[in-house]
Amino acid sequence: MYEHNIMPPGTQARIICEWPDINVSDTVSVIAYDPLQGYLVRTNTELEEHWLPQQILANCSRKPWSFRFRKHGRRSVDATNYQDNIMTDITCPEFSEKIKDVSIYCGSKAIFKCRVKPCGRNLHVSWRKTEPDPCVMRNSGRFIINQNDEGETLLVINNARNSDSGTYLCTISNEIGSAECSASLVVVEASSPLPEPKIQVLSCSSVLLEWESDSYKQFLVEFCKLGTGEWLSPNNNLPLNSQSYTVEHLIPGETYSFRIIALPNKIISLPSLALTLPVADNLRWQQEQFKRRYIELEEIDRGRYAIVRKAQDRGTGNEVALKQVSRRKQSHKVTQAEYTLLAGIQHYNIIHAMALFDNAPVPGIDTIVLELVKGPLLFTYISQNDAYIEADVCEYSKQLMSALSWLHGRDLAHLDVKPENVMVDLGHSSPILKLVDFGDCVNTCKNVILPPACLEFASPELVLGQQVGKHTDYWAVGVFLYVLLSGVSPFLDDSLEETTANILKCDFCFPDDYFCNISSEAKSLIKKLLIVTPSQRISMNECIDSPWLKSVPRANIIPSSRLRTFQQRRHRLNPTTPTTPTGINYFST
Ligand code: ADP
Ligand code: MG
Numbered sequence: 001m002y003e004h005n006i007m008p009p010g011t012q013a014r015i016i017c018e019w020p021d022i023n024v025s026d027t028v029s030v031i032a033y034d035p036l037q038g039y040l041v042r043t044n045t046e047l048e049e050h051w052l053p054q055q056i057l058a059n060c061s062r063k064p065w066s067f068r069f070r071k072h073g074r075r076s077v078d079a080t081n082y083q084d085n086i087m088t089d090i091t092c093p094e095f096s097e098k099i100k101d102v103s104i105y106c107g108s109k110a111i112f113k114c115r116v117k118p119c120g121r122n123l124h125v126s127w128r129k130t131e132p133d134p135c136v137m138r139n140s141g142r143f144i145i146n147q148n149d150e151g152e153t154l155l156v157i158n159n160a161r162n163s164d165s166g167t168y169l170c171t172i173s174n175e176i177g178s179a180e181c182s183a184s185l186v187v188v189e190a191s192s193p194l195p196e197p198k199i200q201v202l203s204c205s206s207v208l209l210e211w212e213s214d215s216y217k218q219f220l221v222e223f224c225k226l227g228t229g230e231w232l233s234p235n236n237n238l239p240l241n242s243q244s245y246t247v248e249h250l251i252p253g254e255t256y257s258f259r260i261i262a263l264p265n266k267i268i269s270l271p272s273l274a275l276t277l278p279v280a281d282n283l284r285w286q287q288e289q290f291k292r293r294y295i296e297l298e299e300i301d302r303g304r305y306a307i308v309r310k311a312q313d314r315g316t317g318n319e320v321a322l323k324q325v326s327r328r329k330q331s332h333k334v335t336q337a338e339y340t341l342l343a344g345i346q347h348y349n350i351i352h353a354m355a356l357f358d359n360a361p362v363p364g365i366d367t368i369v370l371e372l373v374k375g376p377l378l379f380t381y382i383s384q385n386d387a388y389i390e391a392d393v394c395e396y397s398k399q400l401m402s403a404l405s406w407l408h409g410r411d412l413a414h415l416d417v418k419p420e421n422v423m424v425d426l427g428h429s430s431p432i433l434k435l436v437d438f439g440d441c442v443n444t445c446k447n448v449i450l451p452p453a454c455l456e457f458a459s460p461e462l463v464l465g466q467q468v469g470k471h472t473d474y475w476a477v478g479v480f481l482y483v484l485l486s487g488v489s490p491f492l493d494d495s496l497e498e499t500t501a502n503i504l505k506c507d508f509c510f511p512d513d514y515f516c517n518i519s520s521e522a523k524s525l526i527k528k529l530l531i532v533t534p535s536q537r538i539s540m541n542e543c544i545d546s547p548w549l550k551s552v553p554r555a556n557i558i559p560s561s562r563l564r565t566f567q568q569r570r571h572r573l574n575p576t577t578p579t580t581p582t583g584i585n586y587f588s589t
Pocket of ligand 2: 437
């Protein structure tokens with residue numbers, strides 16, 4: 001006779017825990033019982049016999065209701081009280097929360113969590129990895145399996161590795177039955193993140209998203225309306241094989257963020273900066289105002305982000321420059337900051353801004369209306385004849401230093417001093433240097449770290465990603481002077497690595513071939529600007545007071561050919577930039 005609770009032969013039993021070669025929740029027929037070996041069972045599908053431990057089997061011949069007992073005076077089922085329920089009801093497990101797909105970087109922690117509705121005590125939980133290499137998960141080393149009395153279970157994978165990627169299955173069972181749920185884990189190398197998408201406003205209800213990725217081929221797009229916290233797909237999660245997508249039917253005036261998900265690993269990009277769509281009326285109003293006010297004329301030049309066009313103000317009849325910046329390349333916030341700064345600056349050698357039009361002339365383009373510089377870049381101007389003299393360089397350097405000194409005095413640093421951003425206005429009795437492009441200009445009171453806009457003029461702190469400031473402009477002025485006096489570049493080398501190394505070592509000299517005619521005062525000043533330690537570089541005011549700029553003007557002749565070659569090389573680096581802006585003949589008068 002079998003003792004109480006031991007299942008007699010012929011009993012139908014259910015597997016309630018993982019066991020090699022047997023599936024959880026399979027039913028088996030009991031053949032025999034042995035106190036040491038457990039049950040000898042036959043699987044109902046394969047008709048094979050196995051010895052299985054007693055604790056992994058549950059009798060499923062018994063009717064479920066035979067287990068029920070009721071406490072007098074209490075409701076048998078109280079959905080809000082789990083403890084009550086597990087005391088009173090034993091039902092087939094059913095998930096109230098299933099495990100969800102997880103995507104993490106190598107080395108971080110993956111957590112799968114699920115919970116079943118109250119279904120009685122003695123729940124058995126098992127975790128298995130089903131793909132790509134099936135195995136049973138055990139509580140050891142990096143893997144922690146946890147379970148509480150409230151039907152919640154966790155699988156935690158610490159210090160995740162690529163090889164942990166796969167599908168995980170959680171099975172929760174009791175005497176009555178079992179429930180399963182599965183989800184995938186994707187562990188990716190931290191080195192292949194997905195950049196956030198760039199956004200271009202196409203209309204008050206649509207935006208163009210563009211992103212770049214060599215590592216992934218298929219993508220999903222999602223957007224989130226500010227305040228909802230909910231990421232939605234604009235196209236029913238249809239995978240995209242391209243790297244751009246137009247999101248339509250957005251609400252004008254609402255603020256959105258967008259993100260990209262790379263398939264198949266579901267790598268999620270950072271969310272884009274929040275973008276407020278224009279309200280239809282405002283958008284049209286700005287465009288109409290713009291068209292009513294300006295007659296667009298020829299393109300003058302292109303920079304890193306902008307196209308600058310000449311235009312005529314219908315109201316005043318004056319010519320202006322329109323700096324048109326695509327929101328894809330420079331955020332509206334940066335353009336707005338550039339405008340605010342230039343509108344507030346009153347310095348003879350700094351370009352002045354008169355107006356800003358958002359999303360005009362077309363959606364996605366912002367236009368800063370600038371004072372027109374009627375002349376070319378300084379380098380182009382100074383090298384127009386066969387030669388120039390050191391005194392010319394002194395004169396323009398003084399003006400550049402004066403502009404920067406004015407900025408520095410107001411805790412601003414330009415941070416992009418280079419030949420393409422220094423122009424000469426020939427519309428006056430004598431040429432006036434004009435500093436343009438304040439897209440990188442920052443307040444030096446803040447701790448600012450920027451990538452170098454142009455390596456050739458970049459200081460060691462810019463290259464190293466350290467805090468930048470006024471001293472960053474001092475270095476750039478040192479390089480600017482060096483080039484202006486010699487036509488060659490102090491640090492430029494055959495490769496980016498070599499150039500970077502030269503900058504970091506401050507490895508430059510004054511070769512006789514280029515500097516034999518140049519005054520020692522000029523070289524001495526350059527040496528005081530090109531110093532690795534930022535605090536040791538001399539300020540713009542000190543430069544203006546230096547012997548080189550105070551002494552009698554020097555007539556040393558500098559041939560223009562080298563500076564012209566320098567300009568042509570820079571133009572090749574940035575082929576959109578004409579060496580002499582198109583359509584304008586500055587030197588004819
Ligand atoms: P980016 O920020 O894209 O580099 P910039 O402000 O430097 O744009 O302008 C691009 C080019 O347009 C400059 O290199 C210069 O040749 C020309 N430019 C800029 N501002 C003016 C202006 N106010 N008047 C005439 N030309 C200008
Ligand atoms: Mg520029």
